[in-house]
Amino acid sequence: MRRIIAATFVSLDGVMQAPGTPEEDPTGGFQFGGWTFHYFDEATGAALGEIFDKPFDLLLGRKTYDIFAAYWPYAGKDDRIAVLFNKVTKYVATRGNASLDWNNSRSLGTDVTAALTELKKGEGPDLLIQGSGNLIQTLLRHGLIDEYNVLTFPLLLGKGKKLFADGTVPVALKLIRSQSFPSGVIMATYEPAGSVKTGSFATEDPSEAELRRRKNWQ
Template sequence: MRRLIVSTFASLDGIMQAPGGPEEDPTGGFTLGGWMFGYADESMDISASGFDGKDREVVLGRRTYEIFEAYWPYQPDDHPIAKTLNAAKKYVASRTLTKLHWNNSILLHGDVVSAIIALKAQPGADLQVIGSGNLIQTLQAASLIDEYNVWTFPVVLGRGKRLFSETVKPSALRLVRSQVSTTGVVMNTYVPGGDIQPGSFPSAEPSEKELVRRKKMTNGMW
């Protein structure tokens, strides 16, 4: 079975909306598009983290597909990222699109979870999700993601579309690779780590003050 890999840019507070430019996605009144600008350096291996789709088949949500479709086919033929993305096979999850115009693009029909399960079972290259926040949340809830590449930029945005919402499925992750760029971007790779194992540090019997505090919480007064 081939792997499903997710790669995304995020702010320190988990926002992934419009990292590339102000016009990328201003929906919801978001005015900070282009927040990753100025943080690039030579240590950032775009290809190793799957952001260019090299040697993989790409899976995109509808909004990310439309952003990419309007940009990458119009870049110079020798642009390395355009070259790999334009050539890659692309699967698009959408309830509204009926026709795709970017070459090598295939529309996923019906339930996206079932479609991805079927794709993972097929032989071929690993599947690569780029951006596509809503799709990531759907696939995370279905426990279909095998690897997360999250590049966290040293910015706090305060509002915008988040990588994970309050409806996320609680789960543990295991860090398998980590690197920090000279500009402070933390490039981490995680794999699923099973269920979260809650616990507490050993301590003496709770103090009287602690018992009062707990009672206040129980009564909704804390």
Template sequence: MRRLIVSAFASLDGIMQAPGGPEEDPTGGFTLGGWMFNYWDEAMDLSTSGFDGKDRELLLGRRTYEIFEAHWPYQPDEDPMARRLNAAKKYVASRTLTRLHWNNSTLLHGDVASAIIALKAQPGPDLQVIGSGNLIQTLQAASLIDEYNLWTFPVVLGRGKRLFGETARPCALRLVRSQVSTTGVVMSTYVPGGDIRAGSFASAEPSEKELARRKKMANERR
């Protein structure tokens, strides 16, 4: 079975909306687009983390597909990233699109999770998700992601679309690789680590004050 790999740029507080420019995704009144630009380091290897789709098939959500479709086919052939993305086979998860105009693109029909389970079972290269925040929520909840390539930028945005939303399934991750750019971007690779194993540093015999505090907090909404 082939792997499903997610690659994403995120702020320190987990926002992944519009990293590349102000016009990329202003939905919800987001005005901080382009937040990763001033942290770019030419030594950052997009290919190693799958951001160029090299040797993989792409799996995209509707918004990311539309962003890519409006940009990459119009870049010069001399651009190696454009060549790879344009040539790659692409699967698009959308409830609203009926036709796809970017070459080598296929629309997924029916239940997205079921369609992706079927794709993973087919022979072929690994499946690569780039951006596609809403799709990531679905994939994570269904435990379909085999690897995360997460580039965390040293900015706090406070608002916008999050990599992991409130509906995320609790789970543990295991760090397998990490490095830091000259501009402070932490480039990490994680794989699933099973269920969360809880523990406690609390005393085995809590004080009456501690028991009262716990009871008080259990009744507080926030």
């Protein structure tokens, strides 16, 4: 059975938009494209490389696919990531009919969740999501993501497309491993851990002030 793994870069306030270059995704007036650049050091790069050491196929939303297809085929044969990305199968969630010209690219069709449910049942490498925030939200709603690798960068961007935006389905996560780097980047790996559980630190006999507060906040 294949797993779906989301690997993504986020700022401390959860923004994932345009981590690589200023021209990557300026939609919405986003002005901080390329915000990961000055935080990449040898240790961070090595940790990211470990994600790509295991066999994988790429799973991409259409916008991320277009960004990647305009870059990686032209990055050069000496770029290890380019070699990997150009070789593997690219599964693309796309609503349009525009062609997928990057080699080994396949559309997931009109029912993305059904297609991925079937893919997960089959044999093959894990399906690795890069970017693709809208696709992540869709898969989260259907419980299809098996692992999150989140690299959090030490900066605040204020606005921009977020990894877990409004409408995110509540779910508990279990921390599998974590690592920090001299640049201040923190890499954490999570697995879904069922529904969110709540509890209370309140006393059994709340004060009159507390009861009034609860009433006022209803």
